[in-house]
Amino acid sequence: MVPYEWRAVINPWVQDADLARVLILRSSILWSYSHVEQKLTDVAIRCSMVPEYRDLRETPPFSSAARISYLRKVLATDGPLSRFQRLGTAILDRYEASRAIRNRMAHSDMKVLPRGPTTFDEIVIDGGRITHRISNYWPGQLEAVAVRAARFSRAVQHIHYVMFADDPIPSGANEVED
Template identity: 35%
Template sequence: MAGNIKGPSLPGAALLIASKVGFSARMAREPSESSKASVAEAVRLRGQIIGSYSQVEHLITDIVLRARVLACYRHLPEGLPYKLATRIQRVQTLFRTPGPLLKYADEAMPLLDGLTAYEAIRVMMAHGLFILEARTNPHTFEFRMYRAEKGNVISEGLMETDAQQLRFAAREITDYAQAVVVLFHRIYLAERLQEV
C-alpha cells in the first residue's frame, strides 16, 4: 500500500469546510485528526465506488468486443454506445442472441440491469467536489457538482451523506461488482472468451 505518499503540504489544503453562507477554505489552522481521518475515509470509499463501477463497465464492454469475434454474433451492431443504457442494451442483446452466451442470460440479465442503480452515485463520486462539514458529529460529507441540462440550463447537484452511509454504498456496489466478476469469469473460462 502506498501509505507513505504525501499530498499537498499546505495546512488544510485537502479540506474545504462548508459554512452556512457558502464555502471557505480554512487554512489558518491545521485540521483536527478526526477531520483528517474523515477525509481519508471519504477518499478511500469514493475510490472504491468508482473502481467497482468501472470494473463492471469495463467487463460489459469487453464481453461485447470479445463475443463479436464469434460468427454467431458478427451480425450485431459494431461500435460502443456512449450512453450507459444503450451499452447495457447492447450486452443484453448479446446474451439474448442464439449462441454460447444464451445459456447465461437468466443470470446475466438481472446483474446487467443492476448497473444503472449505481450511475448517479458514480457520477457524483467521479465528478463532484468533496466538502467535509467538520462541525457536525458525525461529520457530514457533501459532494457538489454542476450539470449542463437542455436549454442551456446549469443546475447544481448536491449529495449529503456521512461515513456510515458511504460505507454502506461502497460495500453494496463492491458486492454487486464481485457478483458480475464471478459470473463473467465463469463465462470467459467456459466459453474460452479470454482466448479471443
C-alpha cells in the first residue's frame, strides 16, 4: 500500500494501512490549509490593484503574516470588500488560529506507532526562543483535524467563488510552470 521508496523512516512494526491512513490525513490537512492560503493570496493580490486599497501597501504582501496583516487593513478600509468585513475577519481569525497545526503538519518529524498515537516532533523558533514540542494524536483525533481543515477549505473556496466567480487575476501572473 505504501511503497518502500516513499517511506522516509523505516519502521517494520508499523502496518502499511496505518501508515497510509496517517499520511493521507496529514496530506489532507496540508492540502486544505494550502488551498486557504492560496485563496487569501489571490484576494490580497486583487485588493492591491483596487484604488481604495492600493495605498495600503506598495507591493502585494509576500509572507503569510504580511498578507493577513494587509487583508485586515483592507477589511478595516472603506471599499468593495467592506460588506465582507465580519466574514473576512472571521476567516482570518480562523486561519491564524490554524497556523500551529498547519506548521506542525508541514515541519514536524512524524512517528506512527502500532496501536498507539501518531507523534509529531517539532522544533519551533519564535522570537529567538527555541521550543521542542511533541504532540500525540490518537486514532480519530488526526481525522477530526483533517475534517475541520477540509470543511474550512471548502467554505473559503465557496466564499471566494461568490466574491470573484471564475474571474482570473487581471495580470501577466497567469504563467504555467512545468
